[in-house]
Amino acid sequence: MKLPGALLVITGCVSLVLASSSGPITSTPYVWQLPKGFPKPVVPPDNPMTLEKVDLGRHLFYDKRLSVNEMQSCASCHRQERAFADDKPVSTGATGEHGIRKAMSLVNVAYAGALTWSNPALRKLEDQALVPMFGSHPVELGLDHDNRFLQNLGTDATYKRLFVAAFPGDREPVTLENVTRSIACFERTLISGGSPYDHYHFQGDDNAMSEPAKRGEELFFSQEFACFQCHGGFNFSDATVTARESQPRIEFHNTGLYNVSGSISYPKPNVGIHEHTHRPEDVGKFKAPSLRNVALHAPYMHDGSIATLEEALDHYAAGGRTIASGPHAGVGKDNPNKDRRIAGFQLTAQDRKALVDFLRSLSDASVATNPSLGNPWRVTQHASEPPK
């Protein structure tokens, strides 16, 4: 996925005079309603959270006018019912082009220290939003670089109101920068901490998790299985940042998913952070995503090449995946860059079920159904309601 460098400095705007007829508008600071056990997320100082920006960002997130042919929105690949991830191995862009990686879940993305599978440098949601909007390898939303979509938004009565409310100090608030700021603010509100696991640990409900799930948790955190070493902490990911610890060292991992022949042991173009660092030892290294809500968004891994949780556990139990034939044939456990912690373990059928039950206990049904996180255009009765 490549993005023209110049795009990062675009601050395109449309010449619309947007003013309030009812006097000065003030912003309302967003008050975090965090689940018990959750620390305060990091918020960039240049984009403080306000209710108005969150509301605007939510409208933009679900608006198909943010694609070249008005066929897709952010929500097309980050589907609420799938914990804001996709259920396809790789997503399809607005023009029908297939992506190369699985769309990650946006739930708890406010805590994500690295935002994508394999770009260590992309750490700010405001910057990341530009990739699906304008990226051309592959085309996702496929927006034109002339920012014509901003003109469309600027003529919409709902957006006129929302942009002015969100950026009351701006003479011309309908800008690309304000679009990405608002989307980032909305994405930071996608916080999930209402799973049976949370009820068990933080609400003191002893019956919230089943006995097999509790046993699965012990296995998950055991030295032998050691799943927690990469999927630890309150967000079950070692790529986590909080307001208290905003600059941790983020690790990327080669799990032995592939070991194809040749100098690059992972199938191109999905070669992990090597794509950006060009260091041989970084081939096949990807982010360890949060396991919260993982049962809601199969398939798994960066390329969606593992269909089920059971299959994922088998991969780790084997210490890497063996592919017997075909272009990706190879013994993953022998991958020279494999994380030494992926050493394999004995996995009985009973343990496998217990671990799957535990992983399922991390699902928060409310985040997948909460109307306040859903498509606002479904309830906004407005003449310029975007096409469905």
Add this chain to the structure above:
Amino acid sequence: MWQVAPGNEQKDLTVIGLDSKEVRLSISDLDKLPREDAVVMNEDGTKTTYSGVKLESILAKVGAPTGRALRGNALQQLVMVSGRDGYSVPFTVGELDPTFGNLRALLVYRQDGKALFRYQGPFRLLCPTDKAGARSVRMVQTIRVIKLSPSKEPK
């Protein structure tokens, strides 16, 4: 391969001395020892009070050396704290002893006055002054005193 049979809850802690002396301690046994509290800041900024006893109080039950007795070869002794899941962390007797390292290492069994959840209890090791949590052995099952046996004397 360790196993936890559902419903077969651990109740006691086993402490094994250098002479293989073995003592089993229940929560009611630990309640008779001097109580220690530690307040820990959680990730969400809230605080939790853990209650338990000092590790040295438990080691005294199996005659581990302390104070003036900790000299020479006695300092080669280690205390291995092991969890039900196989996770083990060693401490030297010198690092724990008040006359040497004076590390505050607690065996806790209450969290804000309640029993620990099964995933970390019934006993957990807590080193409140550690910056990282990796020595906080959960589900502590055994505390064993062992002695290092250097294979060769230094030349």
